[in-house]
Amino acid sequence: MIQLLKKFRIYLIPLAAVICIVFPSHLTIALPYMIGGSMVIVGFVYEWNAIRKKEYKTLETAETAQALILLIMGTFIILKHENSIGILGYTWGGFGLMKGTKELNIAFYKLSVHLKFGIELIQAIVTIGLALILISDPFEKFTHHVMFLGFEMLATTLKIYHEEYIAVPERNFEDNE
Numbered sequence: 001m002i003q004l005l006k007k008f009r010i011y012l013i014p015l016a017a018v019i020c021i022v023f024p025s026h027l028t029i030a031l032p033y034m035i036g037g038s039m040v041i042v043g044f045v046y047e048w049n050a051i052r053k054k055e056y057k058t059l060e061t062a063e064t065a066q067a068l069i070l071l072i073m074g075t076f077i078i079l080k081h082e083n084s085i086g087i088l089g090y091t092w093g094g095f096g097l098m099k100g101t102k103e104l105n106i107a108f109y110k111l112s113v114h115l116k117f118g119i120e121l122i123q124a125i126v127t128i129g130l131a132l133i134l135i136s137d138p139f140e141k142f143t144h145h146v147m148f149l150g151f152e153m154l155a156t157t158l159k160i161y162h163e164e165y166i167a168v169p170e171r172n173f174e175d176n177e
Helices: 002-022 024-052 063-112 118-136 138-166
Strands: none
Touching: 002 024, 002 138, 024 063, 024 138, 063 118, 063 138, 118 138
16 A cells, blocks of 8 residues: 555656646636635644544643634635735745755754755755745745746655665665564
């Protein structure tokens, strides 16, 4: 089953990538419904489970509140559809900044231990740069970022394919005995 999922991923990601690259304006119109709908579904499932587990009786966790926020934001995005591109753009840009920060941290670490860090540094600069561009004008730049997402998904597919089918994975020989 896991092998089937891995192969499915190798074909599904590039298909989604091509759709992002070829139809970015169509996806931009549909994304508020797709993202908002997904948030409502996930929020409902999480809320149901949190309430069933009575998670709200524990101060250290926040599953009930987080699920409710997902439900509210998903509904808001669906109702505002084309006007929600701004909030989606700012959110996507914020996630890009967080991802770029992690990539930059890896580059700094590799530099400090005298490893090659150029690829991670370039990834960090590009990711942070694209995030800042999106945050600066999400309404104008959102469609372009859908296209960039497609190219990123193609690169991810190539990386996965290389790691799983070309590079020699490290094996734990004790597991094979």
